Structures are given as C-alpha cells and as structure tokens.
Amino acid sequence: MNNTEKARSQMRKGVLEYCILSIIKNNEAYASDILDRLKEAELIVVEGTLYPLLTRLKNDGLLNYRWEESTSGPPRKYYGLTDEGQDFLKELDTAWTELVAAVARTTSSK
Amino acid sequence: MNNTEKARSQMRKGVLEYCILSIIKNNEAYASDILDRLKEAELIVVEGTLYPLLTRLKNDGLLNYRWEESTSGPPRKYYGLTDEGQDFLKELDTAWTELVAAVARTTSSK
DNA sequence: CCCAGTACTTGGCAATGCAAGGTATCATCA
C-alpha cells in the first residue's frame, strides 16, 4: 500500500460510522445493501470491515435489528437506528460539518 | 471519552496529515507554530501527536527542516515541504475533495 | 447429495492519535 492509498483509507476511516448510520437512517438495510450503497458512493468497504462495525454500533445501543427471511439464501439482519442512534447521528452531522469547515480554514490560510 | 468525542477524534485523524502539510506549504513552521495554527482552525492537537507525525513525514521524505536560533528559548526546527511533499499534498487535496463528495452522496441519498 | 450463491462471523495484524513524562536551552532575578 503506498502513501496515498494509506492516507485515503485513513480519511475514510473517520467517516465510515457516519456514512453507515446515514444510510441506515434513510432505510432499514442489511449488510449487503449497505455495501452496495457505499460502493455507489465510491466509498469502498469490505465485509470484514462492515460486520464488526455493525456489531459494535449495535452493542453501543445505536442500532437494533430484526431477522427477515430471504427467498434466495439465509435470513438477513435488517438494521435500523434506535432513538439514541438518531441523536448520535445528529451529532455526527455537526461534527462532520465543523470538520469540513476547519479543514477549509487550514488549507486556505495564507 | 464519550462516543461523540471519539467520533470526532476519529474523523480528525484522517485529515491531520493533510492539514499539517497544508500549513507547512504556506509557510515554513516549527511545531508550536503548527499547533497554534491548528488551534486557530479549531483542530485541536497535542504535542505528543504532532512530534511523531512530523518525524514520520520527514522520514517519508515529504518534509525537511533546518535549525534556527531563537531569542526566547532553545533553537527551533523549521519544517518545509520537499518536492515529493508538494506532490503528495496535491494527491491529498484530491483525496479530500473526493471524500467530501462521497460523504455528501451517502448522507443525502433517499 | 454436492455445488454455487448469499450472509454472517472471527482472529490476527498494522496504523496512528493520545496521555504522560522526560530532557535541554535560555532569560530573569534575587
């Protein structure tokens, strides 16, 4: 992995949680859904990254899930935001907005 | 540290290198300068984070430095960007812009 | 009954910010 790729994944790291919660806020979703959405947005993530993250968010009380049968394979875990998750997402919104502003200040200073 | 603070520092993490290189690009600077600038931009960073990072960037050939005497204390290490550092910073610019766009896509999808 | 497709899980690794503590230099002032 070269430096640029490293920097990119480092940047991605910071916003993954935020993006995943945002995606789930809009629609209940199971892991493969989420992976697809992230891929559409060009935020590549692999299974081994996503599943543990979903579990962590659930353990933190930000997500819950229900099982749903599938016609094409094993049942799926559909994740949704808890009330706490909604609140947390709002804070992340703020944090992200502020960060973008802070970076802009830094990179444009004379 | 609560969840929000954790998330904030996680987000910050990804852009620190970028911000520091940007600051140095604009003016040669020594560590305390950089800390002040980051603070102005509301990107709080502590010494123990900055020094190892500067050393790493130097070892990667992105920064160089010269010693300069000070009238008020020990000599200072003034850091500047190498050519390679300039190139790398351009790539980070692109990476950051793309990330902001990707996050926007994710958080606004219906 | 095996195989391919879909989902979910787990263990070890590497990167990196952070907290806390340490060393060195210089000016001031009793």
Added chain:
DNA sequence: TGATGATACCTTGCATTGCCAAGTACTGGG
C-alpha cells in the same frame, strides 16, 4: 550564581479500529 519559569523537542505505552483472510451456515438447483 543558581533557582525559576517559559519555551521547545522527544519518547513510551496504550487503545481504537479498519483490513485481510479464512471459516461457518443456510438455501435451492442439477
């Protein structure tokens, strides 16, 4: 002259967290 405080630089150990790779389990078709 030697104690003090401010400035500056550096190091160590820790915790978090994404990544990679391999593994388990359920389903339907040939």
